[in-house]
Amino acid sequence: MAIYGPIRERTLHKSSSWRTLSDFATGEEIFYKLRQLQKAISQQDALVGLSTVWKSLPTKANREIQKLEQEVRLLILNVTKEHSRGSSNEDDDCIKTKHNGLLRSIVNSARHCPASYRGSAEDYIVDNCKSIYFAGHETTAVTVTWCLMLLATHPAWQDRARAEALEVCRGGTELDVDVLRRLKTITMVIQETLRLYPPGSLIMREALKDFKFGGLDIPRGTIIQTAIPMLHLDKDVWGQDAGEFQPDRFANGAAAACEPSHMYLPFGHGPRICAGQNLAMMELKVVLVRLLTKFSFSRSPGYRHAPLFRLTIEPGFGMPLVVTKLP
Numbered sequence: 001m002a003i004y005g006p007i008r009e010r011t012l013h014k015s016s017s018w019r020t021l022s023d024f025a026t027g028e029e030i031f032y033k034l035r036q037l038q039k040a041i042s043q044q045d046a047l048v049g050l051s052t053v054w055k056s057l058p059t060k061a062n063r064e065i066q067k068l069e070q071e072v073r074l075l076i077l078n079v080t081k082e083h084s085r086g087s088s089n090e091d092d093d094c095i096k097t098k099h100n101g102l103l104r105s106i107v108n109s110a111r112h113c114p115a116s117y118r119g120s121a122e123d124y125i126v127d128n129c130k131s132i133y134f135a136g137h138e139t140t141a142v143t144v145t146w147c148l149m150l151l152a153t154h155p156a157w158q159d160r161a162r163a164e165a166l167e168v169c170r171g172g173t174e175l176d177v178d179v180l181r182r183l184k185t186i187t188m189v190i191q192e193t194l195r196l197y198p199p200g201s202l203i204m205r206e207a208l209k210d211f212k213f214g215g216l217d218i219p220r221g222t223i224i225q226t227a228i229p230m231l232h233l234d235k236d237v238w239g240q241d242a243g244e245f246q247p248d249r250f251a252n253g254a255a256a257a258c259e260p261s262h263m264y265l266p267f268g269h270g271p272r273i274c275a276g277q278n279l280a281m282m283e284l285k286v287v288l289v290r291l292l293t294k295f296s297f298s299r300s301p302g303y304r305h306a307p308l309f310r311l312t313i314e315p316g317f318g319m320p321l322v323v324t325k326l327p
């Protein structure tokens with residue numbers, strides 16, 4: 001998901017002005033800088049890199065992070081201002097409504113941001129745009145990447161997933177919600193990918209009051225981090241094959257895959273559970289059906305397996321795959 005629509009769609013509009021194309025370029029620049037920011041933040045030790053005290057120290061890395069944050073902020077606010085100015089051109093308005101619905105909603109809700117929010121309306125806009133990038137874009141993109149690697153490594157599962165994809169697409173069937181719901185094998189493959197490589201790998205909660213946890217006294221204000229991969233790879237919960245790709249363990253759904261069931265939480269847990277989980281599952285299924293019905297995938301000899309923590313868990317040296325067009 002991106003703040004901006006794809007360029008081909010935009011250039012098809014006759015009224016697509018220079019500004020529309022420049023919006024796309026700005027969008028790309030924002031995404032590029034956010035990616036740099038993600039890298040810079042994740043190069044710090046996760047335990048100290050996210051703490052407020054550490055972030056305020058004038059280290060080289062912190063200065064780089066602050067510079068990128070400032071640049072991203074200005075770019076986002078410039079786009080926002082441009083779109084708030086309105087337009088006299090009817091077609092142009094149509095493009096804005098169609099492609100900037102999300103940006104527009106964020107700007108509108110910034111006018112009524114909750115009293116509990118400590119920043120300004122501008123901070124609210126910037127924070128939400130950044131959230132959509134980190135929460136909504138990187139997570140899904142990196143899941144597809146791991147999924148293709150796992151299917152390339154397990155050709156029997158790739159064949160099963162492709163057979164299902166071809167079956168649902170027979171006769172040019174549209175991929176609507178009902179069709180996507182019937183994709184049992186592909187759903188299991190995605191669930192198992194999210195177990196082995198959960199993109200949102202840390203869940204964080206702040207203690208709002210002093211409390212006891214087991215034998216520990218937890219003071220108010222403590223940030224508690226739960227490392228999802230540790231739960232997802234626990235042999236006591238998943239069995240001796242916890243580290244292996246076995247999508248069948250999800251044959252009866254995610255809740256029945258492990259005991260206790262909340263040890264599987266790729267989308268988090270509780271009131272702050274991922275707001276986009278259903279959208280993410282749909283996006284992943286659509287992308288996999290589209291790819292598997294057209295191409296086959298195998299591992300490239302150049303692939304080096306090195307999952308790396310960069311806020312999401314991503315391949316440390318990229319994901320070269322051998323992609324062959326199906327007859």
Ligand code: HEM
Nearest residue numbers: 135136139140143200266267268269272273274275276280
């Ligand atoms: C495979 C894809 C995705 C994964 C694995 C994922 C995972 C997560 C996780 C672990 C959290 C933290 C939940 C918690 O603290 O309990 C989260 C939060 C969130 N996600 Fe996702 N996510 C994905 C895709 C998306 C998409 C597509 C969107 C929206 C476009 C999205 C929007 C959000 C938002 C807004 C939050 C914050 C919710 C809140 O704090 O109330 N996510 N996600």
